[in-house]
Amino acid sequence: MEKPSRSTGPSALAALARALRLSDDERDHLHLLAGRRPPAARTSGDHVGPGLLHLLDQLPATPVQVISDLGDVLAQNAMAEALLGGVCSVSEHGRNVVWRWFADPAQRAAYPAQEHAYYSRLHVADLRAAVGRRAGDPAATRLVERLRGLGEEFTALWELHEVSVRRASRMRVLHPLIGPIELDCQVLLAPEGDQRVVLYTPPVGTDTAERLALLQVVGTGQFTAST
Numbered sequence: 001m002e003k004p005s006r007s008t009g010p011s012a013l014a015a016l017a018r019a020l021r022l023s024d025d026e027r028d029h030l031h032l033l034a035g036r037r038p039p040a041a042r043t044s045g046d047h048v049g050p051g052l053l054h055l056l057d058q059l060p061a062t063p064v065q066v067i068s069d070l071g072d073v074l075a076q077n078a079m080a081e082a083l084l085g086g087v088c089s090v091s092e093h094g095r096n097v098v099w100r101w102f103a104d105p106a107q108r109a110a111y112p113a114q115e116h117a118y119y120s121r122l123h124v125a126d127l128r129a130a131v132g133r134r135a136g137d138p139a140a141t142r143l144v145e146r147l148r149g150l151g152e153e154f155t156a157l158w159e160l161h162e163v164s165v166r167r168a169s170r171m172r173v174l175h176p177l178i179g180p181i182e183l184d185c186q187v188l189l190a191p192e193g194d195q196r197v198v199l200y201t202p203p204v205g206t207d208t209a210e211r212l213a214l215l216q217v218v219g220t221g222q223f224t225a226s227t
Contacts (some may be wrong), residue, residue: 017202050076052190052197061216063200069193070143071098071123082179082215083173083200085110092190098123102154103148110174119171124157125164132163133193170203177218178211 013034017027035107048066056077062080071121073095076084090216094100100107108116127144134140147154169185188197202208 026153046072046074052195055197059199061212065198067196067198069133069196070140071096071130073097074195079212079216080200082218083212085173096143097182098127099143100148102150104115112172112174112180115172120153121157121160121162122164122166122169124154124160125162126166128158128161128164129163130194169214171200175211175215178215181211182206182208 013030013036014027017030021027022030046068052066053075056066056075059079061079063077063083065073065076065080065084071200075132101119106120111119131137131140131144144158148158167187167189168183170181170182171185172182174180183200184203184205186199186201188199202212
């Protein structure tokens with residue numbers, strides 16, 4: 001195999017990008033043209049921009065969450081809290097949906113038992129994609145290490161090396177107030193890639209819209225299965 005030229009190495013490309021005063025997008029494109037992987041992108045962290053917060057407020061009848069690529073729930077509207085429970089917490093991993101899935105049996109009780117294996121693989125494959133993009137990020141490394149310490153299930157799935165960014169899926173929730181409800185999950189990725197907006201919408205041909213309307217009337221009653 002022919003060795004890559006030093007002139008197209010990461011250091012040389014970075015120096016060229018600085019000399020040309022390229023934007024982040026232009027720098028990434030330069031790396032791709034040279035057959036190199038772009039450097040890790042800047043992340044938004046836990047800060048949710050005012051535009052996304054405004055979006056949550058403008059969709060009062062639709063459950064919406066802002067979730068980091070590692071699975072931290074950063075913000076949600078009242079309908080999402082009523083549907084999925086108040087999962088935003090001050091603890092490091094308490095608000096993380098992957099951690100809660102593998103660490104808290106009560107979290108799984110909110111979903112049909114026959115679908116647990118599917119959700120486990122979905123969570124792990126999505127997390128592995130995020131960890132790969134973050135390239136040694138301390139928060140990602142710490143989360144994976146803690147998850148591996150929970151037991152065999154996560155570790156076995158992690159060793160499969162499955163990678164799949166979650167963009168759209170169908171889910172069923174066993175809600176204590178309105179009963180079983182089926183939802184389409186549409187994931188919108190922010191430009192930085194480390195935050196995503198998740199909308200939970202009624203599938204065509206189901207009674208989900210009526211059930212969500214009922215939930216909106218009932219209000220944000222405690223979702224005991226996720227606390």
